[in-house]
Amino acid sequence: MKKLHKRYPGVEALRNVTFTLEAPEMVVLLGPNGSGKTTLVRSLAGILSPSEGEIQVFCHDPRALPPSLKEKWGFVFQEKPGLYEELSVGEHLKLFGGYYQNPKDPAELTRELGLEQIMGKRTGELSVGQRKRLELALALLPNPCLLVLDEPTSALDIEMKAEIWRLLKAQKDDTAILITTHDAEEVEVLAERVLVLKEGVLVFDGSKEEFLQIGGSVRASYNRILEKAA
Amino acid sequence: MRILIHELAWQSRIYVREPMALLYVVAFPLAIVVFQYFRGTGDPAFLLALGVAISVAIANFAGLSISLATSIERGAFTRVYVSPLPLTLHFMARMLAPLGLILVATGLLLLAAQIVFKTDLGTLRPTLLFLALALGTFAFGALGIMLAVLAKRTNRASFLSQLVLFPLFVLEFWAKEFPLLWLSPLHSLLLFAQEAVTAGSGGAALVSSGGILLAWAGLALAVAAKKAGDAL
Numbered sequence: 233m234k235k236l237h238k239r240y241p242g243v244e245a246l247r248n249v250t251f252t253l254e255a256p257e258m259v260v261l262l263g264p265n266g267s268g269k270t271t272l273v274r275s276l277a278g279i280l281s282p283s284e285g286e287i288q289v290f291c292h293d294p295r296a297l298p299p300s301l302k303e304k305w306g307f308v309f310q311e312k313p314g315l316y317e318e319l320s321v322g323e324h325l326k327l328f329g330g331y332y333q334n335p336k337d338p339a340e341l342t343r344e345l346g347l348e349q350i351m352g353k354r355t356g357e358l359s360v361g362q363r364k365r366l367e368l369a370l371a372l373l374p375n376p377c378l379l380v381l382d383e384p385t386s387a388l389d390i391e392m393k394a395e396i397w398r399l400l401k402a403q404k405d406d407t408a409i410l411i412t413t414h415d416a417e418e419v420e421v422l423a424e425r426v427l428v429l430k431e432g433v434l435v436f437d438g439s440k441e442e443f444l445q446i447g448g449s450v451r452a453s454y455n456r457i458l459e460k461a462a
Numbered sequence: 463m464r465i466l467i468h469e470l471a472w473q474s475r476i477y478v479r480e481p482m483a484l485l486y487v488v489a490f491p492l493a494i495v496v497f498q499y500f501r502g503t504g505d506p507a508f509l510l511a512l513g514v515a516i517s518v519a520i521a522n523f524a525g526l527s528i529s530l531a532t533s534i535e536r537g538a539f540t541r542v543y544v545s546p547l548p549l550t551l552h553f554m555a556r557m558l559a560p561l562g563l564i565l566v567a568t569g570l571l572l573l574a575a576q577i578v579f580k581t582d583l584g585t586l587r588p589t590l591l592f593l594a595l596a597l598g599t600f601a602f603g604a605l606g607i608m609l610a611v612l613a614k615r616t617n618r619a620s621f622l623s624q625l626v627l628f629p630l631f632v633l634e635f636w637a638k639e640f641p642l643l644w645l646s647p648l649h650s651l652l653l654f655a656q657e658a659v660t661a662g663s664g665g666a667a668l669v670s671s672g673g674i675l676l677a678w679a680g681l682a683l684a685v686a687a688k689k690a691g692d693a694l
Contacts, residue, residue, distance in 0.1 A: 277540075277543075277544050278543075278544075279540060279543065279544075279694040281691075299546035299547070299548060300546070302544065302545060302546040303546050305544065307541075307544050309537060309540060309541075311537070312535075312536055312537025312540065313536060313537055314536065314537035314538050314540055314541035315536065315537075315538060315541075316476055316533070316536075316538050317536070318475075318476045318479040318480065319472075319475075319476065319479075323472075323475075326472075327468075327472045328541070328545065330465070330468040330469075330472075331465065331468075331545045331546050331547045332545075332546060370541070
């Protein structure tokens, strides 16, 4: 992502954002509500066109990514679950699994994400946490090299969060993972590198150690970075 | 091809799981046709063709636009966009998904024509009728996709599809008084289906109504292609 600007009428959602992701890497993106995190994720997915600057995913413009390269990424979007209410959990895995040449074993995924008991349930009947787990399963289905997760563990209980963190750490060895979150513990457990966005500007990009040195804890470092950027 | 068959099988399953689809695509046209027959409105061949045209229009224009708008609203369309499935194949599968129900509806309409109206179906040209269904599916499917990407929300797609379809359907009973009705895709499909049922004059009527359906499909697909990105 190079010198990326994204403008909506009357608002500049992203301003001169530049960073690179390289596998294997676990990057946590922090920022207050409305700081541009979701715009950044949607730009990375090729859903939004940049107003200025450039985005490249696997050396291609994500808006024109060939199907063979779309086999290599996975997304969890924040605002919309992206599920068919007419289909069950198991049917979702079969439907979306059919789009990939070599999808991950759905049985393994359902076991890892604790979906076995709800395989026959239609998505309209799922709790928010169950839906989040299914969304994560669909993102992991292609065995991706790039995984972009917009607040993937919000609304999950502590045990399930820990299970997902374990899964993401296991996935990390050959994957670049970008996670947006408001959860300080998630930063402590997962992050190798931290990005902080404020009002569309990338105000911090450094290792977790560099980030923690600023304030001593995730919360204090984060607040100090935001204050300094004001 | 494998991925298209996979997508078609799943989209068909999603489509028929909506109970309203069965009601509106199969039962509603049948009820209208039988009701109008007993009221003495129109000859049986016209009513049969009208039933087929209504079934196709409801399935592909109203049904498809509502189901696609729901996918857009809930983000399933975005999930498809980031997957390796090309959007053209997704749209194609969505267009073809109601075909099974349309064939059931057409079969029941033919049965009703034979049993209830005592219509002689000796003049029926099945190939031409199938061509009418295919053309109608293509034209109304394209219009349904266009409406969904413009409306983006289920309630808007539902409102707009009814707003367009209902007057077009009612006007068919006063077609002679509205000369501009030849531009309507429903009227063109009805004429095409009527030709298939009655073995009428053929030639010119088939070409003009087929041409109008293809023109609507082309126009709708061009708009949909331009606006699909906004629906993500």
